Amino acid sequence: MDGGHEPTEYDKDWDWYGALIDERKDSSDWMVIREARESHWRELVRLPAGGQVLDAGCGNGDYTRLALRDGAKVWAFDLSEEMVAATGRRLSAAGLQAEELQVASVLQIPYPDASFDVVLCFAVIDHVPDELRPAAVGELVRVLRPGGTLYINTPNKYAYTWRAGHWLMRRLGRFPEGKIRWLSPGELQALCTDAGCRVGRSLGLELFPPFSGIYTSDLQRLTILPEPLIRLLDRWYLRLERRLRRYDLLKPLCFHYFLEATRPETGDPVSSTRLGSAQTGDV
Ligand SMILES: C[S@@+](CC[C@H](N)C(=O)[O-])C[C@H]1O[C@@H](n2cnc3c(N)ncnc32)[C@H](O)[C@@H]1O
Numbered sequence: 001m002d003g004g005h006e007p008t009e010y011d012k013d014w015d016w017y018g019a020l021i022d023e024r025k026d027s028s029d030w031m032v033i034r035e036a037r038e039s040h041w042r043e044l045v046r047l048p049a050g051g052q053v054l055d056a057g058c059g060n061g062d063y064t065r066l067a068l069r070d071g072a073k074v075w076a077f078d079l080s081e082e083m084v085a086a087t088g089r090r091l092s093a094a095g096l097q098a099e100e101l102q103v104a105s106v107l108q109i110p111y112p113d114a115s116f117d118v119v120l121c122f123a124v125i126d127h128v129p130d131e132l133r134p135a136a137v138g139e140l141v142r143v144l145r146p147g148g149t150l151y152i153n154t155p156n157k158y159a160y161t162w163r164a165g166h167w168l169m170r171r172l173g174r175f176p177e178g179k180i181r182w183l184s185p186g187e188l189q190a191l192c193t194d195a196g197c198r199v200g201r202s203l204g205l206e207l208f209p210p211f212s213g214i215y216t217s218d219l220q221r222l223t224i225l226p227e228p229l230i231r232l233l234d235r236w237y238l239r240l241e242r243r244l245r246r247y248d249l250l251k252p253l254c255f256h257y258f259l260e261a262t263r264p265e266t267g268d269p270v271s272s273t274r275l276g277s278a279q280t281g282d283v
Contacts (some may be wrong), residue, residue, distance in 0.1 A: 029221045032210045032220040032234040034065065037062065039242055044258055046202045047072045050170055051117035056106050056140060057124030062085030068096040073112070077104035106136040114145045123256070125191070126154040134194060141195040143261045143275040150197060153205075153258040157182040161208040162255045170214060185257045197261035204254025210237045 024030060041063070047053060051072050053065045058076035064087055067074045076098050079086050084103050091098060102178050106124060119140050128136045140150055155162075159182070166180065187200050209215070210228040213223025224228060244250050251257070 012015060024220075032212065032237060033206075033215070034062075036206055036241055037063055038066065039238070040203055040205045040245075040258070041066050044201065044260065045118075045120075046149070048117050051136065052115065053120065054109075054111070054116045054143060056109065056121040057084050057127075058087050059123075060237060061090045063120050063122055064095045064098055064101075065094055065096060066072045066093060067118075068098065069094075074098045075100045075116070077102045077110070079105050106139055107132055107142050109139045111143045112123070113142050114148075115143045117143050117145055117148050119148070119150045121150065121152045122258075123153060123155065125152065126183060133193060137191045137195045141192075141197055141261075141263055146263055146265045148263050149200075149262070150192065151189065152192065152261065153260065154183040154188055155255045156181050156204075156252065156254060156257040157184040157187075158253050159206075159255040160253065162206070165209050165214045169214060171220070172222075185252045185259075188257060188259055192259060192261035195271075197263055200258070200260040200262055202251060203258045204251035204256065205251055205258065206255040207241055207245050207253060211256075212237070 045066075047067060047070050049071065053067045053072040053074045055061075055067065055074060055076040058064045060080050060083055061076065063077045064074050068091070076087060078086075081103050084101055087098075088101055091101075102110070106121065106128065121140050125133050125136050125193070137152075140152070144150055163182075185202070192199050210221075211233040212225060213221040215221055225233070245254050
């Protein structure tokens with residue numbers, strides 16, 4: 001499906017990534033990132049008991065799994081067939097089951113208006129072309145019930161420590177140009193308010209890369225340290241990262257900037273065909 005735009009090389013990349021993910025994401029190498037993400041989930045996301053949740057752009061299902069584990073009914077989709085397959089495999093392995101898992105686009109969400117209590121859209125709208133991004137956020141809000149909550153994030157333009165790490169990896173030929181699109185916290189907020197939402201809490205994640213090494217685009221950790229030292233550094237990192245990312249001054253410098261946005265009880269969301277003003281570019 002084209003989901004309203006022709007898939008670019010950037011979009012197609014995800015099939016390759018989906019095939020890689022099974023072996024990498026459950027490895028001990030990835031433990032530190034996995035644990036940081038689980039702890040931010042517990043801090044940020046509030047699911048109503050037995051609520052209906054949509055994981056839009058579920059990737060390999062990290063957040064689908066967390067929502068199911070927390071007792072929600074979950075529907076999930078992704079533009080990449082490989083990613084959807086990876087989510088299916090990983091849910092089965094964990095003994096969990098989504099209500100529905102399918103290939104679809106955030107630009108054309110295959111559910112009626114006001115279907116969900118909570119919509120999750122993590123690290124996805126940065127993959128949508130600039131001019132279509134407001135329409136994608138409009139779609140996410142359309143399928144949210146009045147009073148429902150959208151949790152959304154993108155890589156953060158002001159994550160200087162990570163951007164320096166990626167610059168270094170590009171120089172070493174380990175990270176392709178244009179692999180990540182960055183939005184500022186203000187741009188993400190404007191996308192949500194332009195779509196008719198009230199912006200609530202925010203949370204940063206991963207203020208700086210783990211001390212144990214930096215990760216390449218194929219999820220390998222580049223490090224020269226021995227395993228016992230890596231484990232020790234990872235434990236320190238997790239404790240420090242959790243504390244520092246909460247400070248208001250540091251939050252806007254984290255790699256990921258998360259927002260909670262609520263669809264008001266009254267009033268229509270902005271139509272997904274009306275394009276807003278917040279646009280960004282590749283960096
Ligand atoms: C960085 S991954 C994030 C996956 C997952 N949400 C997570 O945080 O682990 C980005 C995902 O967005 C998906 N994606 C890109 N464009 C999309 C679109 N227009 N509609 C739905 N999914 C899309 C990709 O296939 C990929 O799985």
